[in-house]
Amino acid sequence: MVVRVDLNISLDGIGATADQTPENIFGEDWGRLVAPYVATRTFRERVLHEDTGEGTTGVDDRYARAYFEGVTAEIMGAGMFGLHTFPDKPDWRGWWGDEPPFAYPVLVLTHTPRPPIEFPNGTRFDFRSVSPQEALEEARTLAGDGDIRVGGGVSVARDFLRAGLVDELHVGITPIVLGVGSRLWDGLHGLEDGYEVTSEVAESGVIHVTFRR
């Protein structure tokens, strides 16, 4: 069982963009950051539920497939679930429609209690106001023999990395400079200690960097 983080970041390390508006809730920068991931066949099949056989099938897609493989429980922040974007929607059920691409239990870290949400495909969101360590302890009991993903956003991933709780970090670095947003590497001086770091470049230009214990 390993604890994994997978994120898309820019060359300047930004993994949470800052140009969202009420009219464009994701923002332009987010679209540019995740474009190569969104273009993969795996994203189209697993997240958009398209069955057209379209999408890239190269290195980016290999990482996109690995993103979903073997994970049986997840921890994510309130921001990733959407609670910061829609603070006034008590019936918000996440960004992913009726078939979220998880199909396993997800712990959402938030200080505001909410009742759990269940989907027919096995996705279940539970809301917890706990520390990273406590969330991980519960996720371990939920995950069984599978892996746990700390899904994000960046600040949640950084909390888990800083606490030394992550066994494997994969970042897809999109070769753009965003300038503004939340930087993954802040406060992670010497993160490479205790990890083996490997990298490869995808056809799209994305640089995939993996830290593995």
Next chain:
Amino acid sequence: MVVRVDLNISLDGIGATADQTPENIFGEDWGRLVAPYVATRTFRERVLHEDTGEGTTGVDDRYARAYFEGVTAEIMGAGMFGLHTFPDKPDWRGWWGDEPPFAYPVLVLTHTPRPPIEFPNGTRFDFRSVSPQEALEEARTLAGDGDIRVGGGVSVARDFLRAGLVDELHVGITPIVLGVGSRLWDGLHGLEDGYEVTSEVAESGVIHVTFRR
């Protein structure tokens, strides 16, 4: 004739480290940042003037060779020349001993006038208190048909990049997180516009990213 920048940076974009002390004038972080470059055969031959045939000969060395190829004039900051480390040494002649690895004219940007310094191998340091544009104009007359390198440090490189004066930027990204120091990408939002960006990974783990107009 192209204007080039070549820098070593960390995963978090730091190209000027901040842990220097009077006892360790380069600092530990600088050593870790440039270790793969210093290990190349080209660095040993061109900078250390070793003739032992040692040093790496892979991808890092290919970039190290390219660093020196075709450049016939250079612009660097006072910090890179060493004036910030040794402000009280009026006879400071740079870090590079009696045979600096330039063998061409170098303009050092500083607000403190100094007489020029010449070396038998053709290196000549001239000290200028001018804008990036003015320095580039003089460098063009000095360079003839060759290329101009903006040698660094990071803040000087950033000034030239921000002013749109750089045709080719190569960064060797050492896969370490330094946390403190001067970050290359600050203030360079959208730098990729107008450049083609390509990347490759060296045997050492260094990620070489090139922006080319």
